[in-house]
Amino acid sequence: MASAARPLSIPLPNGARISLIGVTPFAVMHLLALGIFFVPFRWSYFITCVALVALRMFWVTAGYHRYFSHRSYKTSRIFQFVIAFMAMTSAQKGVLWWAAHHRHHHRFSDQDDDIHSPTLFGFFWAHIGWIVSDRYNDTRLNYIADFAKFPELRWLNKYHFIPPTILGVSLYLIGGLPLFLWAFCLSTVLLWHDTFTINSLSHLFGTVRYETTDTSKNNWFLALVTLGEGWHNNHHHFMAAARQGFFWWEIDITYYTLKLLSWCGLVWDLRQVPAHLLHSEEREQELAA
Numbered sequence: 001m002a003s004a005a006r007p008l009s010i011p012l013p014n015g016a017r018i019s020l021i022g023v024t025p026f027a028v029m030h031l032l033a034l035g036i037f038f039v040p041f042r043w044s045y046f047i048t049c050v051a052l053v054a055l056r057m058f059w060v061t062a063g064y065h066r067y068f069s070h071r072s073y074k075t076s077r078i079f080q081f082v083i084a085f086m087a088m089t090s091a092q093k094g095v096l097w098w099a100a101h102h103r104h105h106h107r108f109s110d111q112d113d114d115i116h117s118p119t120l121f122g123f124f125w126a127h128i129g130w131i132v133s134d135r136y137n138d139t140r141l142n143y144i145a146d147f148a149k150f151p152e153l154r155w156l157n158k159y160h161f162i163p164p165t166i167l168g169v170s171l172y173l174i175g176g177l178p179l180f181l182w183a184f185c186l187s188t189v190l191l192w193h194d195t196f197t198i199n200s201l202s203h204l205f206g207t208v209r210y211e212t213t214d215t216s217k218n219n220w221f222l223a224l225v226t227l228g229e230g231w232h233n234n235h236h237h238f239m240a241a242a243r244q245g246f247f248w249w250e251i252d253i254t255y256y257t258l259k260l261l262s263w264c265g266l267v268w269d270l271r272q273v274p275a276h277l278l279h280s281e282e283r284e285q286e287l288a289a
Contacts, residue, residue, distance in 0.1 A: 016135035023132040026192075029091075032185040035177075045175070045182035052187040053194065056090045057227050060195055061254040063087035065229070068099035068147055069106075072242040073258060074269045081152050091164040091188055092195065093131075094157030100144040101136060105199075106239060110214035116199045119215050127200035128192075164188070194225050202232035210237035210277075218250075228252030238277060242270035246278060 036045075063083040066072045075083065084095040092098055101115060108114045115136060118126035130136060139157060141148050148154060156163070164184075172180040206217030216236035223230030223245065231244040231252065245252030261267045 016130070016133040018129060018132050019134045022134060022137075026128070026132055029185055030189055032181060033189045035181040036186055039178040039181060042178070045178055048171075048175075048179065048183040049187045049190075052183050053190050054227070056086070056187070056191050057194060058254055058257055059083065059086040060090050060092065060191070061227050061229050062258055064090075064092070064095065064098045065102065066242055066254065066258070068095055068144075069102040070239050071146075072240055072271045073262075073267050075267045077150070079266050080150075081156075084153055084156055085163050088156060088160055088163035089167045090191055090195070091161075092192070094139060094160035095153060096141070096144045096148055096157040097139040097160070099147065100140040100142075103143045104140060106236070109212075109216070109236065110203065117215075118200045118203050123200050123204070126203070127196045131196075197222055198226060198229045198232060202230060206230075206233070208233050210234070212236045220250075223251060227257075228254040238273060240271050241273045243273065246273050 064087045067075070067080075067083060068087075087098075088095055104113075105115055110117045110119055112120070114120065116126040116130045121129075139148075168180060168184040171183045175183070202217055202219055202222055203215045204217070206219035206222070208217055210233055212233065214236055216232045218233045219230045221230065222232075228244050228251065229235075231246065231250050234246045234250070235241075235244045242258055243252050243255035244250075245255065255270075258267060258270060262270055
């Protein structure tokens with residue numbers, strides 16, 4: 001009897017494989033984003049696209065990353081659900097899936113067990129390959145047990161397609177196909193690549209203030225387009241802080257927004273950078289670099 005046909009896939013580093021079936025949604029979204037060239041242009045479409053990139057980037061950075069991955073501040077259970085839902089409109093899989101894999105990355109950053117090290121496995125793998133591989137589909141619940149205890153988060157994680165679907169359908173009903181292509185498809189693609197640069201480019205280009213066990217770097221440009229995530233060397237040196245721009249000249253829009261939310265009582269206990277990391281000697285070293 002002939003053996004069953006193996007799924008069509010491409011071999012990649014670290015023993016993982018990219019399934020061509022798994023990569024299809026990413027490819028389709030990129031193709032749909034090109035649809036903006038086949039619909040009439042309106043400034044309102046462009047502005048909505050940019051606004052949704054920025055808005056969803058905030059929820060990714062403040063939610064997926066600083067809250068669920070690192071617990072850098074506290075909030076209520078209700079607002080916790082809101083944060084998770086809004087972050088998941090980014091179409092970056094489930095909240096528990098995202099945070100668990102990120103915690104794993106910090107534990108093994110730039111070591112053989114790191115899931116997306118560009119220095120070990122190349123730019124493409126770190127940027128997007130690991131996400132569409134067939135190795136990392138499951139949620140590593142052992143890394144995220146603190147949040148997996150909430151049934152509403154487990155439900156969201158399981159049905160991670162619901163938040164982006166609601167956003168996409170809503171935009172289509174509001175503005176038809178043109179708004180859907182601009183404000184959902186194009187903005188999602190831009191948001192993906194903005195987010196993924198932290199896994200890839202932030203370990204390749206930038207400056208190093210603190211000695212760490214990995215290749216994390218600070219990059220001011222990436223910090224601007226990711227609302228503060230580009231201060232990656234700072235973050236890897238002290239990952240628990242709610243702010244990643246440690247000094248006043250390091251723009252961190254996510255932290256500024258979290259500060260505003262704390263004044264409204266929606267979040268609290270924002271974890272600060274230890275004082276010894278902000279010593280004047282560190283500032284002098286930064287200026288001299």
